[in-house]
Amino acid sequence: MSNPNPHDDLRQLVAAASHMVAFTGAGISAESGIPTYRGDDGLWNKYDPAKFANIDNFYKDPGYYWNFFREVRYPAISKAQPNDAHTALAELEAKGILKAVITQNIDGLQQAAGSKNVLELHGNTRRIICLQCSRQRAMDDVYQQLDTELPPTCPSCGGTLKPDVVFFGESLPADVLEGAVAAAQACDLFLVVGSSLVVQPAAGLPALARRNGARLVIINRDPTPLDQMADLVFNQRASDVLRTVSS
Known part of the structure; x- marks a missing residue:
């Protein structure tokens, strides 16, 4: 033009x-x-996505991801407008x-x-889902749960909780x-x-x-x-x- x-x-x-x-x-x-993922200051330059955002690793050790969520992801997203x-x-x-x-x-x-x-x-990280019963919870509620339970579990069935987002390895x-x-x-x-x-x-x-x-x-x-x-x-x-x- x-x-x-x-x-x-x-x-x-x-x-x-x-x-x-x-x-x-x-x-x-x-x-x-909210930090971007790539670039000089990108999130994946500081945290290996193969560890923190891979679905196989999440299933093996969900607590590893949830600690990352508590320390890194939640503080940025919860305050963002x-x-x-x-x-x-x-x-x-x-x-x-x-x-x-x-x-x-x-x-x-x-x-x-x-x-x-x-x-x-x-997906949306503000939605947390139970992988067993599919019940949804709010991100803020689950964050409070992390103080006493890591990884957090579903209050309805005891199943594993996961942010409703697409991890590497998922479609x-x-x-x-x-x-x-x-x-x-x-x-x-x-x-x-x-x-x-x-x-x-x-x-x-x-x-x-x-x-x-x-x-x-x-x-x-x-x-x-x-x-x-x-x-x-x-x-x-x-x-x-x-x-x-x-x-």
């Missing part, structure tokens, strides 16, 4: 869109204080412009900002992935926000949208493998870009 102000170009794309879909990754929540980027997407949905948010995030901040149609590819929920694919195929504007676009199969969704005729915009602090495919690329903070679109 030829406009010397790419923010104007983005506003024009949004104004022309009849079916816009957003795809969010860890970068959008970094501004809320939606930032301007989350709010901007929620406002675009409320205006009828944005039809769905597909997210790789497990923090629930997009829903907290007011979004209704959120497809959580990797994405089929119904959510199917919904995300349908959204990518149906949209005429696909907006990537805060994703490095390296984790498959989710990272293939922008290319799928492009092949089906959608315009593609990528907002991410670092370059991604799909930048050359995009109509617009912003290597900026998500809130700085989206604030100009929703206002």
Whole structure:
């Protein structure tokens, strides 16, 4: 696009869109204080995901994960609040412009900002499930339980509790992935926000949208493998870009 102000170009794309879909990754929540997974300060540079986020290891020693959750994950997620980027997407949905948010995030901040149609590819750590009876509990309640029981067990049946998230070695929920694919195929504007676009199969969704005729915009602090495919690329903070679109 030829406009010397790419923010104007983005506003024009949004104004022309009849079916816009957003795809969010860890970068959008970094501004809320939740560490990203990759990059110099990424979580997986400090904690080996093969140990802390692998489903086989969880089954072998759930207490190992729950200690990591108590010391590292809960303090960041429990304090986090939606930032301007989350709010901007929620406002675009409320205006009828944005039809769905597909997210790789497990923090629930997009829903907290007011979004209704959120497809959580990797689950939500604020939901804790029993692997035996499937009862759900709130993250805060289970955190309190960790003071006296590690790993925590289900109060109903004594079964193992696990955050309702996708660990390495697990498949994405089929119904959510199917919904995300349908959204990518149906949209005429696909907006990537805060994703490095390296984790498959989710990272293939922008290319799928492009092949089906959608315009593609990528907002991410670092370059991604799909930048050359995009109509617009912003290597900026998500809130700085989206604030100009929703206002």
